[in-house]
Amino acid sequence: MTLRLYNTLTNQEEDFTPLDPAGKRVTFYSCGPTVYDYAHIGNFRSFLNADVLRRTLELVGYEVEHVMNMTDVGHMTDDDIADGAGEDKMQVAANRLLQAKKSGKLPADAAEIDPTDPYAVADFYADAFVDDARRLGLKLIHEADERPELMPRPTRYIEPMIQLVATLIENDHAYLADDGVVYFSVQSFPAYGRLSGNSPDKIRSGEGGRVNEATQAVKKHPADFMLWKPDPSHVMKWPSPWGEGYPGWHLECSVMAMALLGANTDGVIDIHSGGEDNIFPHHECEIAQTCGATGQAHFARYWFHTRFLIVEGQKMSKSKGNFYTLRDLMAKGASPAAIRLELIKTHYRSQANFTFQGLTDSQRQVDRWSRLHDWLDENSAAPLDEPGPLTAALPAFKAALCADLNVSGAIGTLNEAASRHDTSRKPPAGHGAGTYADELRALRAMDSVLGVLKLERQASVSQSDLDVSLIGTMIAQRNAARTAKDWAAADRLRDELLEMGIAIKDGPSGTTWSPVVSS
DSSP, rough: OOOOOEEEETTTTEEEOOOTTTOOEEEEEEEETTTSSSBBHHHHHHHHHHHHHHHHHHTTTEEEEEEEOBBBBBBTTTTTTSOSOBBBBBHHHHHHHHEEEEETOGGGTTTTOOOOOOHHHHHHHHOOOHHHHHHTTOOHHHHHHHHHGGOOOOGGGGGHHHHHHHHHHTTEEEEEEESSSSSEOOOGGGTTTTTTTTHHHHHHHTTOOOGGGGGGTSSSSSOOEEEEEOTTSSSEEEEEESEEEEHHHHHHHHHHHHHHTTGTTTOOEEEEEEEEEIIIIIIIIHHHHHHHHHSSSSSSEEEEEEOOETTTTOOOOOTTOOOOHHHHHTTTTTHHHHHHHHSSSSSTSOOEEEOOOHHHHHHHHHHHHHHHHHHHTTTTTTTTTSHHHHHHHHHHHHHHHHBTTTTTHHHHHHHHHHTOTTTOOOOOOOOEEHHHHHHHHHHHHHHHHHHOOOOOOOOOTTTTTOOHHHHHHHHHHHHHHTTTTTTHHHHHHHHHHHHEEEEEEETTTEEEEEOOOOO
């Protein structure tokens, strides 16, 4: 079965063909988190879609070598400018924790961190990410238990980065500017802009995003991006031929991907994934510097990008009260299995709207599949007259996933087949053409991609699970919608609260709520 995958580089769906002459091994690099805070559910949507792609590749017979970095230096707050503007996010994290410690508001789990030690800060949030990713079933995490290099940290690859910068200077793709910074020259790489559509001409004219006015006098072109920046005051720094300083964020992924995956293919890998915000400048710059160093036409042959996540119809924001981490949702009663399903069930190239109603629906879906799994397991020895519905549906399930990861289509196929089993009673007697163990294997094969049945099982989100702050937030959102005369949004929020077991009443003194009383 041939996997069709949308390639951001060519803006079209293509048949996937690996570099491996034997047609088995697939090299896959994912841009992972910057470990300066807990990853939020928007981050995890991208990581989980990469996990689904990896699992789909394995379901159809490939052997996947998957790497995902955890950035611990060089990712700046103004990363859209691409030349080291703003603060290093690790410094932001250190400052935030230091202020929290001074005010006595440091989270209990961070009590032992020394905020003045950026390595300790990075270690803390890297460990937190691994814990969260493990709960959500990212397959890579379990492999990294045995092979930690599969989740590399840039601070452990400084020497290869320095070597790559030297190679780019030698190849006339980079130069040392008057401010002491080493920049990549985009004019030396005619293909710059192919991935994102942001050509150097667009950037020069201001159409292609912001530029750093402070560096324009020393750069050959406004789009030239930083490779190495000497800065003795930087929170993390290393000696180099161009002064004590730190590497550019874009440089890091090129080096780690080539070091861990591209050694046998002259630096070229099969697939590179990330969120849509990584397309420019991050991935565009990765392509330029990698191809500039290797002389290859490609860095990754297929580029896979997940679109943004919104929450209850709005952009996720702490100020709006709709910013959630995995830990936030679990504290409100959501199970990792339901969260995983809610984050993967919308097509990766469509904007996903995360809602608490959707989370409740996802939990119910997981519960149905779990009951079916347990029923099949209990009755695995029972005979069947003919191949069961799940066994028969498995090829269609695979075909949906091979159509550019049509997860919703795959789920529909599973549900149609599952509905033909009545788990409320013993299976009817068959005559031995097969057994229910075959059906169990088919269900497990489908879950090998969906990845929810082995995750922590927990009751669905209900009134007893939710905390008062969440209820208050949703009521405030409903009141804001009513003020704006957005009656559809107000009604939706009322219905979602009712589904959670919360009844609301509007009165002269405002909106009040109470648990629904069952008759």
